[in-house]
Amino acid sequence: MDLVVDGKKAFAYTAAREPDPAKPTVVFVHGAGLDHSSFLLQSRYFAYHGRNVLAVDLPGHGRSEGAPLPSIERMAQWVLAVLKEASIASASVVGHSMGSLIALECAAQAPAAVERIALIGVAYPMKVGEAFLEAARRDDRAAFDMETIWGHSPQGALGANPNPGMWMYGDALARLERLAPGVLYNDLRACNDYSGGEAAVARVQCPALFLLGRRDVMTPAKSGLALCAAMRQARSLVVESSGHMLMAEAPDATLDALIGFLGA
């Protein structure tokens, strides 16, 4: 569905269904340089299992207009504005990578509007290597390679994609190549610069799920587990075989964890 937020078109995937005020809502927030389709299987499941789904494209990503937002805090404000625009009083927020920090911030900024948060592939601080940032700043192809290779477990290089016939590396590269210049750098810098994690954790009042990949080299599981330990009402699940791209690398484990947490 198309909404208007801050005067710009904001897109949210709903599995072609109009939100029903009587149903609970799940918002999906993608990671750096990605879009709503990174939650393809999981968002579709919830849309067909009694939930409203809003899998958003952040500004400057996918089908949403506008320049990419410069900070995690601003991105969280934008997600909350999407909820308001869609006349949804409260929702669970599922975020991946950068989206997990946005979900955390949403819960901290608007406790009444956020029922639960699921943080997938999260680390805090979410520091980005200087070489990676610099390559992204130059819109150098090397940044796409780093995001692709570090974004998957070692097996991802060779494949055996759970999604028949698809090659995860190729899909990651194709998505990155569709980005407008500067978007990946904007996102990586926002992750790198985010320093509100401790304060946000202290303000979160809702239950949280930390879903982590044991073979994740971008946001190592130990960092996510440390953040989880600092949060009330938080539980964690580590998927042994997965790297950072849990929704693609371990789609069933990711979905099952979300079903268990969100109760669909």
Place this chain on the structure above:
Amino acid sequence: MAGPKYPGFDTLALHAGQSPDPATGARAVPVYQTTSYVFRDTEHAASLFNMERAGHVYSRISNPTVAVLEERMAALEGGVGAIATASGQAALHLAIATLMGAGSHVVASGSLYGGSHNLLAYTLKRFGIETTFVSPRDRAAWKNAIRPNTRLLFGETLGNPGLDVLDIPAVAGIAHEARLPLLVDSTFTTPWLMKPFELGADLVYHSATKFLGGHGVAIGGVLVDSGRFDWEASGKFETLTAPYAGFHDMDFEEESGTRAFLLRARREGLRDFGACMAPMVAFQLLQGIETLHLRMPRHVENTRKVIGFLKGHPQVESIAYPELPEHPDHELCRRLLPKGAGAVFSFSMKGGRPAGKAFIEALRVFSHLANVGDAKSLVIHPATTTHYRMSDEDLKKAGITAGTVRLSIGLEEAGDLIDDLDRALKAASRA
């Protein structure tokens, strides 16, 4: 700081798409010879059918052995994914049927495999899809042939049988300017000789029967999507960007972005047309692909030796091979095919049809049959076989004469191939 590194071509040819079988530890790709897959429960079944979970339902739509081949080819080509089909022709049909319907139009190279030409010129026309054929070297013709209802530009990386080298960067540029994708048949080149996506093509297909398999025991095709073409921005592809009543009003582009084309091709094309690949065929083709990087250099090396022999032979009138300086696409070949121009080429001999007949019947090592890309060397007379349905005018446009003979050079000892050709050319000279 050194950046991360991708696996090389040779490694992908052996490993991509497979990890050792989780059920048995089998190192080789297992043949999952099954039509269907047991659901865990009714909820699992419903989720698989509604594309909420990844997995296999029925082997017409997907199969674990076939999926290894598909992912391996996607990795070798650098695409988002692939769909294996019953043949190369099925792959071409699947690509076209996924993108368009009645009332649409294709601009295609006039130098195509006879079966592809037939599909476009006659069969699809019956279903309301028209094609304009153009000289692959004529950029203005490509551009001028595009109409408001054009949905695809299509050519072969190396035209059949004259080996016209398709100027992929130029034709892709023309296609993209018109917000259209470029599909190429890369059968003659394989990803070892050329990666069309790196040159600007959007979709690639192969007759995997040829060099990919290499053994001549299995018929199959593979259609690969680069994932780079923006169907939504183009605004010309309703099959991918409008709700589809045949799948819960799914808008494939909205649903899956880079995967839209393959999603529709699999969920509609394989489901409804049913030209799928059998698991044993996928297994056989995988055996070939595992040595593609070893075989292709030898194919090219042998071809160069054979051409060296033919070039000085008094019975030979002309040779169409882009590595030769006199070939019109020689410079383009050097640019786009630095590893070589493959192992299929045509030559014309003196004496016309009688000489051609005597030549083919005198060969002992070369096999006279309708195929190319086998490990064994092959020969055929296009005007009376692969291209016999084409009119004289179309034959002329494709560079085929009564004396044209097509060779596919295999992996035998090059000296034995040259001896065989020498003997046959002597027989031809007496005809």
